[in-house]
Amino acid sequence: MDISLQEVEYRYQANTPFERLAIKDVSIDIPSGIFLAIIGHTGSGKSTVLQHLNALLKPTTGKVMIGDREVNAEKKQKNLKAIRQRVGIVFQFPEHQLFDETVEKDICFGPMNFGVHEEEAKKRARIAIKQVGLSEEILSKSPFELSGGQMRRVAIAGVLAMEPDVIVLDEPTAGLDPRGRREIMDMFHSLHLERKLSTVLVTHSMEDASKYADQIVIMQNGQVYKKGTPNEIFSSPEGLLELGLDVPEVVRFQQKVEEKFQTKFSQTCLTVEKLTEEIASMVKRGEQE
């Protein structure tokens, strides 16, 4: 399912003295099957964009196409459930939303709320729990007996059990240790491939964006500052740095070396391996001279 934001503007508390412009003139295409990363500062409008992806917010002007549904300011929206079942959002710290007696009931809540029969929901729960890397035995436990990392996985399983076409991840690794972070991101990446999902990742991590995303959107002051592939985005890091945005460690380091040595590498390195190769060959050339 394709989603596209077309010249979207959103104002919080519009037509009140507290009105505040959050995003304007935002156009983003999210074609089916893409892995898209949205990056920006705190307050850049990332979260506002995210809430438009399943019509939690309606644009003040412009429109959002979700599949063949148009969401705009004028139209009275009916049956938004259908949209929300197809676009699953994993919010920050999703484990705080767990509430039921058992893990199974918690995972089944979403699908059953969307009219899925109990038997079918249970079947989906068994599949989802394995996809997030936990064993079936956990289904009968209380979610509150689990560790933080396990709880997060259960919450994610709850979103997967709705069988969405699009999964939206809002800082999914916040608070996890480095190993947990790698494991969760690898998990989302393989789910993305196996389930042929569209994945939208809202993140601060330039490393994750450059490693996993097909396309990156950079938000700044409520607007789209730049769009492109990781290579396009990071091949000219100067602009990003001027805005006070980060670039991946490898890119930042390459830049420092290029500056010091007054040279330019043949390409922008996005992995430690590539960067090591480039530096090693530069240094060896230096030794021969």
Place this chain on the structure above:
Amino acid sequence: MSKKQLVQLENVSFQYDSEDRFALKNVSFDIYEGEWLAIVGHNGSGKSTLAKLLNGLQFPQEGSITVNGMTLNEETVWETRRLIGMVFQNPDNQFVGTTVQDDVAFGLENNGIPREEMLERVNYSLEKVKMAQFLDQEPHQLSGGQKQRVAIAGVIALRPSIIILDESTSMLDPRGREEVLETVKELKDIHKMTVISITHDLEEAVRADRILVMNKGELYREGSPEEIFQMEEELVQLGLDIPFPVKLSKTLKEQGVFLSKHFLSEEELVAELWTFHYKK
């Protein structure tokens, strides 16, 4: 000059009611006045339990904790809490005011600070965390990172001798994190505060004077950032990571590039490459 011990932990063990294993096992260390101490470890290593014990939210079943000469127990807890300000991970769990300035004022009001001074401290702290233009905003309109900066303002307004950052920058973007850490550093210097940062973030840990590594409830190692990050693969096995310059030093060496050591800072690594390979 001998350093003054501000906090002492002696053979501290702690177990949650619902758990079979100990969250902390026989942990002993000192915290010195004016230092920046980082406590690192994987999720579930006991880091956050340590924070709760230090603030008297829980009490150890075995061993003792002494804060500024007072043994921490149910009688002394209120007094020790005046010395320790704590900033938690999730800002949504610590917002109490209906506006930003009310929230920062809350703790001051609780402590009976006169109104004049209260206003001054509220403005000062909010300016320090770059939230002064949000005085009358309601918390729900702020983003996670902005809320966290307000929470930090609330703590620094109380001028505690010790500030504990319990993963408090984990929800901030890189610039926000930098601002907050710079702010804490500045306040630490001005007010001679002691900072305990509990973190997975290696760039945060590298700034510390000293690092404690926790593993499965035990104190695994203690040392300077330089010493700790020479552990390399061992850190990865502990669920942690290696700072980027160390990682790159290692792969460069494997590719036959001569380096005198593995570097903790990018600048030093660039300088070393330059010195050895171009300035001959």
